[in-house]
Amino acid sequence: MSTQTLTENALQAPAASRWRSLITQETVATAVVSLIVAAAVVLPLLVLVISSFRVLDPGGFDTTWGLDNYRTLYTDRVIPKAFVNTLIVCAGSTVIATFFGVALAWINARTNCPGRQRMEPFNLVPFFLSPFVGAIAWHNLAGGKVGLINSWGRDFLGMQGNLINVDNLYGVIWVTGLFFAPLVYLFVVGSLRRMDPSLEDSARTTGAGLVRTAMTVTLPLVAPGILSGAIIVFVTTAGEFGVPFKLSAPYGWQTLTTQIFSKAVGDDANIYLGSAMSMALGVITVLLIWIQQSYIAPRSFTTVTGKGFRPNVIDLGRWKWAAFAFNSGFILVAVVLPILCLIVVSLHPVWQSRIILHDLTLHNYVRTLFFWAPDHIAAATNGIYNSFILAFAGATIAMALSLVVSYMIHRTKGFGARLLDFLCVVPVGFPGIVIAMGVLVTYIRTPIYATLWILLLGYITRFFPYGQRNVSSVMLAISEELDQSSRMAGASWFTTLRRITIPLLKPGIFAGWVLLFIIFLRELSISIILYSSGTETLSVGVYYLTNYENDTLTAALSVTQTAILLACVYIFRRIAGREALTV
Amino acid sequence: MATGTTAGYVEVQGLVKWFGADRAVDDVSFSVPKGNFVTLLGPSGCGKTTTLMSIAGLHSIDAGQIRVGGTVYTAPKNGIFIPPEKRDIGMVFQSYAIWPHMTVAQNVAYPLEIRGVPQPEIDSRVADVLRLVGLAEMAQKLATQLSGGQQQRAALARAIVSRPRLLLFDEPLSNLDLKLREQMRVELKRIQNEVGITSIYVTHDQAEALVMSDEIIVMSKGRIQQRGTPHEIYARPVNAYVSNFIGVANLLKGRVVAVGEGGRGRIEVAQGGEPVQFPCRIADGVRVDDEAVLSVRPENVQARRENGDGRCLEGEVLQAIFLGNCVDCRVRWGDFEWKILTHPRVRLNRGDKVYLHLDPDHTLAVQP
Numbered sequence: 001m002s003t004q005t006l007t008e009n010a011l012q013a014p015a016a017s018r019w020r021s022l023i024t025q026e027t028v029a030t031a032v033v034s035l036i037v038a039a040a041v042v043l044p045l046l047v048l049v050i051s052s053f054r055v056l057d058p059g060g061f062d063t064t065w066g067l068d069n070y071r072t073l074y075t076d077r078v079i080p081k082a083f084v085n086t087l088i089v090c091a092g093s094t095v096i097a098t099f100f101g102v103a104l105a106w107i108n109a110r111t112n113c114p115g116r117q118r119m120e121p122f123n124l125v126p127f128f129l130s131p132f133v134g135a136i137a138w139h140n141l142a143g144g145k146v147g148l149i150n151s152w153g154r155d156f157l158g159m160q161g162n163l164i165n166v167d168n169l170y171g172v173i174w175v176t177g178l179f180f181a182p183l184v185y186l187f188v189v190g191s192l193r194r195m196d197p198s199l200e201d202s203a204r205t206t207g208a209g210l211v212r213t214a215m216t217v218t219l220p221l222v223a224p225g226i227l228s229g230a231i232i233v234f235v236t237t238a239g240e241f242g243v244p245f246k247l248s249a250p251y252g253w254q255t256l257t258t259q260i261f262s263k264a265v266g267d268d269a270n271i272y273l274g275s276a277m278s279m280a281l282g283v284i285t286v287l288l289i290w291i292q293q294s295y296i297a298p299r300s301f302t303t304v305t306g307k308g309f310r311p312n313v314i315d316l317g318r319w320k321w322a323a324f325a326f327n328s329g330f331i332l333v334a335v336v337l338p339i340l341c342l343i344v345v346s347l348h349p350v351w352q353s354r355i356i357l358h359d360l361t362l363h364n365y366v367r368t369l370f371f372w373a374p375d376h377i378a379a380a381t382n383g384i385y386n387s388f389i390l391a392f393a394g395a396t397i398a399m400a401l402s403l404v405v406s407y408m409i410h411r412t413k414g415f416g417a418r419l420l421d422f423l424c425v426v427p428v429g430f431p432g433i434v435i436a437m438g439v440l441v442t443y444i445r446t447p448i449y450a451t452l453w454i455l456l457l458g459y460i461t462r463f464f465p466y467g468q469r470n471v472s473s474v475m476l477a478i479s480e481e482l483d484q485s486s487r488m489a490g491a492s493w494f495t496t497l498r499r500i501t502i503p504l505l506k507p508g509i510f511a512g513w514v515l516l517f518i519i520f521l522r523e524l525s526i527s528i529i530l531y532s533s534g535t536e537t538l539s540v541g542v543y544y545l546t547n548y549e550n551d552t553l554t555a556a557l558s559v560t561q562t563a564i565l566l567a568c569v570y571i572f573r574r575i576a577g578r579e580a581l582t583v
Numbered sequence: 584m585a586t587g588t589t590a591g592y593v594e595v596q597g598l599v600k601w602f603g604a605d606r607a608v609d610d611v612s613f614s615v616p617k618g619n620f621v622t623l624l625g626p627s628g629c630g631k632t633t634t635l636m637s638i639a640g641l642h643s644i645d646a647g648q649i650r651v652g653g654t655v656y657t658a659p660k661n662g663i664f665i666p667p668e669k670r671d672i673g674m675v676f677q678s679y680a681i682w683p684h685m686t687v688a689q690n691v692a693y694p695l696e697i698r699g700v701p702q703p704e705i706d707s708r709v710a711d712v713l714r715l716v717g718l719a720e721m722a723q724k725l726a727t728q729l730s731g732g733q734q735q736r737a738a739l740a741r742a743i744v745s746r747p748r749l750l751l752f753d754e755p756l757s758n759l760d761l762k763l764r765e766q767m768r769v770e771l772k773r774i775q776n777e778v779g780i781t782s783i784y785v786t787h788d789q790a791e792a793l794v795m796s797d798e799i800i801v802m803s804k805g806r807i808q809q810r811g812t813p814h815e816i817y818a819r820p821v822n823a824y825v826s827n828f829i830g831v832a833n834l835l836k837g838r839v840v841a842v843g844e845g846g847r848g849r850i851e852v853a854q855g856g857e858p859v860q861f862p863c864r865i866a867d868g869v870r871v872d873d874e875a876v877l878s879v880r881p882e883n884v885q886a887r888r889e890n891g892d893g894r895c896l897e898g899e900v901l902q903a904i905f906l907g908n909c910v911d912c913r914v915r916w917g918d919f920e921w922k923i924l925t926h927p928r929v930r931l932n933r934g935d936k937v938y939l940h941l942d943p944d945h946t947l948a949v950q951p
Contacts, residue, residue, distance in 0.1 A: 024666060481680035484641050487667040488674040488751075489694035489741065499693075503684045 026493040030412060033404040034420055040461045041423050044438030045430070048282075051441040052275040060270075069276035079277065082254040086281075089172050089244065089255060090237045096177025097233040100330055101184025102226055109192035111316050113323040121573075122331045127182035128569050129335075130522040130539055132242025133558040135175050136546060137338030139246055140345045140555065142166045148341060151353035171247040172255075176237050178334040183236065184229030191225045192218075197312045210314070224299040231292040235285045239431020241525040242539070246546065256281045257433050257525065264437060264529050271441055278437040282430050289429040339562060346555035364556035368545070377549065380557050382534060383541030384564075386452060390537060391520035394459045395467070395513045401460070402468035402512060403505065407497070410475050411483065424465045435462045436529035450532040458526040463519055467512035474508030507576070514572045522565060538564075592617035592781050593638070593749060598647035600633050607633045608644075609805035615783060615798075617652075620775055622784045622792040625802035626828070631785045634802075635751050638783065639674055640667035652748050668697075673742030673780070674751040677758065679734040681726035687713070687737050688722040694745040708744060715774060716740045732763045739771065743778050750775070752784040756791060768794045789829050793817065801825050821866050822950040826878040833884070833921055835877040839948055842871050850877050850948040859896070863946040875948040883945035884923040886912065886931060887938045895938035896921075903931045914939060 052070070054063040073079050104123050107113045126134065142149045144167045153163035166174060199221065203213040241257040249258040256277060263274035316323055345351050347360045366373050371381035409421045427435060439458045448454045482504065486496040502509070524539035531540045538561050545554040591614025600608040608630040615621045623631040636642040638649055640656060643664060649657040651672075656665045673694075681690055688709055695705045713719050716736040721729065729737060735755060742750060755771070756764045772795045775782050786792055792799050793813045800810040801824075809821045820826035823834050837852035840860060848865040851858050861877060869875050887895060898916040905927065912931055914921040921939060931937060 479676075479678045479680060481676040481678050482682060484639075484667070485674060485676055485680040485738075485741070486682075486693070487641070488639060488670075488672055490668045490671070490697040490745065491693075492666075492668050495697065500682055504682070 024493065026412070029404060029494075030408045030416070033401065034408065034416060037401065037405060037420060037423050040457065041426050044435060044442045044461065045426070047442040048275050048278060048434070048438035051272050052279045054272045054275075056270050056272050063272060069273050072273055073276060073280055078254055079256075079259055082256050082259045083280070085169060085244075085248070085253050086238055086255045086257075088169060089176065089248075090234045092170075092173030093176035093180060093237045094230050094234045096173060097180040098184050098226065098230045100178070100181035101229055101233075102188055104181065104327060104330060105185045105188040105192055107323045107327055109189050110311060111314050111320065111323055113316065113320050113327060115324060116327070119327050119331060122335055123185060123327070124182050125331075125566070125569075126179045126334045127186070128518055128522075128565050129179070129562055130242065130524065130542075130558075130565070131176060131179040131240060132246065132524050132539060132542060133342070133522075133562055134179050134334075134338055135172075135243040135246040136542070136554055136558050137342045138166050138171065138175050140351065140551060141337060141341045142171075144251075146351060146353050146551065148344075148353060148355075155354070167247055167251050169248050169253050172244050172253075175243050175247065176240055178330075179243075180233045180236055181330070181334070183232050184226065187225040187229035187232070188222055191222050193311055195221060195311055200312055224296050227296050228292050231288050231296070235288050235429075235431070238281060238285055239433055239525060241433055241528060242543075245543075257431070260433055260437060261528060264440065271437070271444070274437055275441055278434040282434045285431055285434075286429040289425075293425060339559070342555045342559050342562070345552055346559050348552050351551040351555075364553050365560070368541070368553060368557045369560060377541075377545065377553065379536045379544035380541040380553075383536040383538045383544075383557070384560070386455075386535060387521050387538040390452060390455055390459060390523075391517045394456055394463075394520045395516040397456070398460045398464035398467045398516050399471070399509055399513045401464055402471045403502070403509060405464075405468050406471040406475050407501065410472065411480060424468050427462050428465050430462070432458075432462050432523070432525040433529060436526040439526075440529055450535065452535050455527060455530050455535060455537065458530050459520050459523060462526060463516055466519070467516050470512030470515065471505055471508045474505050478504050510576055514568075514576070518565060518568055518572075521568065522561065591615050592619075592652055593783065594648070594650040595634070595638065596648045596650075598634060598637060598649070599645045600630070600637060600642065601645050602633075606805050608637070611647075611802070611805070611807055613800055613807065613810060615781055617781055618779050619797045620772070620782045620784065620795060621798045621800060622786060622796040623800050623802055624786060624789060624792040624828075625808075626787055628804075629802040630805040631787075631802050632753055635753055635783060635785045638749075639672055639751055640665060640670050670749075671745075671747050672749045672751055673745065673747035675735075675738045675742050675753065675755045677754045679731075679738040679755075679758075681729070681734045681737050681741075683725070683727045686723050686725055687718060687729065687740075690726060690737055691740045691744050694741060698745060709740075712740045712744045715743075715777065717770075731759050732767060735759065735767060736770075739774065743774070743780060746778070747780065750780045750782040752782065752786075754786055755784075757786070757788070764788075764791070771795065793829070799829075801828060803828075818945075819864075819866065819947065820878060820949055821868065823876040823878065826876075826947070826949055831881055831922055833877075833879045833881065833919075833923075835919060836951070837875055837877050837948070839865065839869055839871055839873050839875050842869075847943070848948065850875055852877055861941060861946055862943040863941075863948050864944065866947055866949040869948055869950055874951055876951050878947045878949050879941055880945065881911075881922045881924040882909075883942055884921060885940040885942070886914065886923055886925045886929055887940055890938040891940070895940045898937055898939055900931050900933055900935040900937055903933060 053065055053067065055066040055068040056063055108116045108120050108123065139146070141147055142164045144150070144162055144165045147162065149164065150162040153159040165171070200213050200217055203217045208216060239257060241261060244253070244255040245258050245261070248255070260274050260277045260281070263270050263277060344355060346364050347362070348356065349359060349361055349363065367376055368380035369384070370376055405420055405424060409417050436458050439454060439461065443449050443454055448457070483496055483501055486500045491499065522539060523537065524543070527537040527540045528543060531537060536544060542554060542557050542561065545557055593615040595614070596612045598608050598611040599606065611630065611634055623634060625631045633642060637644045637657065644657055644659055646659060648655060651670070655663050656670055657663060691709045691712060692705050695708060710719070713722055716739055718733060718736050718740060721733060726734065726737065738755070756767050759767060768791055784795060796813055798810060799813055799816045801808040801816060803824055809816060809825045816825065817829055820829060826832040827834060835852045837850045840849050840851045842848040842865050846865050848863065849860050850863050851860045863877065890897065896916050898914040898921065901913040901915050901920065904911045908927070909924045910927055910929070910931060912923045912925055914923060914937055916939065923939065925931065
C-alpha cells in the first residue's frame, strides 16, 4: 500500500466536518461568555450615550434629539457648582488618603513600630466597611448640632458653637480620605514588602545615606504604586455617593453623584439629563483610569517578583512611639470612634447629642432586624434579606464569568482575547453610579426593572473585573502546560477545566468570591439608582432610615451592617489565611 | 514505495505555521518509523517546539498534514483537526506539568481514569509504571514534595501509562542540573526502549540529541537543515550551520576547485593569506566553483612538531588548556585561529611553532 492511497482515503472527510471541528466545548463556551460580557458592558454604556442626547420636553412626556442636556450642564444653577465641589472633594480626599496610606504602609512594612503586626489588620478595616456608614458615624460624632464631641465641648468646656463640624465639604474630604486610605496602603505596602533589600543595600554601599537612599531608590520604586493608589482614590471619590449625600448635600454642597441621584429618582427626575451628567463624570474617571492602566501600572517594578524577601527594617529609636501613636490614632478615628459612636447612638430611643444611661434600649434593633416585629421597618428588614441574596448570587455568577473570561484571556490567544481583556477593564473606569444609570436607561422598560435582577446585573457588570483580576493573577502564575498535559492525557476541555484548572485556581476564585461578597453587601451607589420598593438593599435601608426615620434607627442598621461585614472579613480570613482579602 | 522511507508511522508533510508575520515553521516534512526515537534539534525559535505542539494538536497549523499510524490528525486543507485529547499521544512537558493538587499516583492514574479503565486495573498499571520509572515509593507523595528529577519521572510515567501511540518530549531535561541531566538521558532512553513507543523529542542540547536519538532532525529558522543518524549528522554535516551547531568545528570560507570520484575533491581556501588547496570530501549538493565552507572537527586536526610531508599548515600556539584526557589548543594560522584537540602526550606550549595536518577523510566541504 502506498502513502498516496492511504492519505486520500483519510482525506475523504466531508465538508461539514470543517464546521464541526470549529464547534467544540471550548469555542462554544467562550463565544457565549464573550457575548454576555460584551452585552453586559457595552449595552448600558451605549444606551447611556444615546439617552444623553435625548431631551425631555417641558411637559415631561416626549423626547427629542438634541444637545440641550449638555448645555444644561453648564447653564444650570447647581450642576456647575456640583462639578467644582466634586473636584475639590476628590483632590482633598486623595491628599488625605495618600498621606495616611503611604505613612501607614511605611510604618508597617519598614519600621520597628511596636505592635505593628497587631495593628495591620485594623488599618484595612475601613476598606471593608461602608463609607456611607462612616459618614453617618462622623455626623453623629462631630456634626454641627448633633455631634457628640460638640455637645461635650458645650457641656464640659463651656464652649459656644461647635468644636469641629463635619457637615460640609471638609467633612466629606475627611471621611472619604480616611476610608480610602487603605486603597493607597494596599498599593504601596506590597511593593515595600516585596522590594529586594539588595536594591537599597547597594545604594548604601555606594555611600548614600538613609535619607538619600529613601529618596533616590525606595521612593522611585514605590512611586508607581503611590500614584496608582492616588488615582484610584480620586476616581472612587468622584463616584462616591453616600458620604456627600449625608454630610454636604443637606447643607448646600451638591456633588455630581448627589445631583445624578436626584435627577434619576428625585422629584424632578429627568433620566436623560442624568445620563448627560453621568457622561461628564464617566469621562473624567475613564481618562484617569486609562492613564493609570496604560502608563503607571506597567511601571510598578517590584510587584511581580515572587521571591520572598525580608525587607530592610529601619530602627526608629525613640520615634517608634510616635509611629505607634500615629498608627493607633488612625485606627481610632477611622474605626474605633465611628463604630463606638454608632453603637451609643443606636441604643437611644431619640438622639439628643448626649448619652442618657437610663434611656438605653435595644428597640431600634428590633425594629430594623426582626421582620416579624409589628413596628418593623420594611426597608431595613428587606434590605438585609435582599443584600444577602444579591451578594451570594452576584459573587457566584461573577466568579463563574471571571473564570471563563480569564481562561479566554490567558489561554486562547488572538483578537477575541485582547478585546475581552479590554472589556474587563472598561467597567473599572466608570463609577458605580454611572454604570447604574446606564443599566437604568437600558432596562427601564423591560420586565427586569424594579426586580432584584436589575440590581444583580448592575453589580456584576460593575464589579466582576475585580473577581476576574483575582483569577487572572493566579492563572498567570500556573503554567499553561498543566492544562495542556491534561488534554494530552485524553481529557476534554471541560473535563480539564473541572479537574485541573478550577482546582488549581481555587485560591483565586475563593478570594475573588469573598471580595465581591463583601463589596455587594455594602454596595450603595448602584443600588440607590436601581432599587425600588421591595428591592431595597442593606445600604439602601440605611439611606431610607436616615432620610425618612431618625438617627438612632439609622445607627442601629449601620451597626448591623458593620457587624455583618466585620464578621464576614473575620471568618474569611480565618478560612483563607491573611493573604485573602487584600485585593 | 516498498522501501518505506516516506511511509513512516508518523508523517508530517509540508507543515507551515505562521505567528503573525513570522513563519515559525516553513514547509517541514519528515517521517518517523514505528518504534523509533527521533529528535528535533535546534536553537530556540527554530520551530521545533511549534512542530511538536502541532503534532500534539495544541496548535492549529496553516498548511500541511500530520498523520500518525494511518490516521490524519491535522489537515487544514480538508478541515480536519482532531482535538488533542482524541489523539492518543503521551507528552512530557518542559515544566513537567505535574498537577500540584494531586498525589503522584493520582497524576499517573489520570489518563487511565479518563479512558474509563476499571479501578483495579488502574491500580496495577500505575504501580507497574511507577516501578518502571523508579518512583514506587513516592506514589502517595504530593507533586510539590518531589525533586525536579522525580517530577520528571512522574511526568514520564503519566505520559506512558496509557500506552499511547506516540510519545512527545518538549525539552524535558532542560530544567535539571547538569549531572541529573546526564543521568536522566540514559534513563529516559532505557525506559523508551523498554516500552518501545515511537517518540519525538525536542531539544536544543546537541549532546542530548546525540546520546538519545535513533535519528536527528536539525532545524533552523523554521526549516529542516539535515536529518540523519547521530553519526551521520556529526561526521557528514551538509552545511556550515549544522556543522557548527553539532559539536565544534573549524569553518573556513572557500571555493570548490575540483569534484572527483566517491565524493572527493579539492577546496581552495584564501583565509590564511596565500590561497591553499585542501583535498577533502565534498558534501551532497556542492559542485565545482561553488562557494563552500571547509569544516574540520578539532579532534581531526593533528598538531605535529615537524612538517613531515610538507603539506602541513605552519602555525603558532596561542593557548593550550590541559583538560585531563586531552588538550584544547588555539593555533594561529595567518589570520585564522584553529581550534584543535590534541593528545596530552603532545606537549604544546604558548608560542610554540606547530604543523597542522588535516586528514582528507575528515575534512569536509559543505554548503555555506
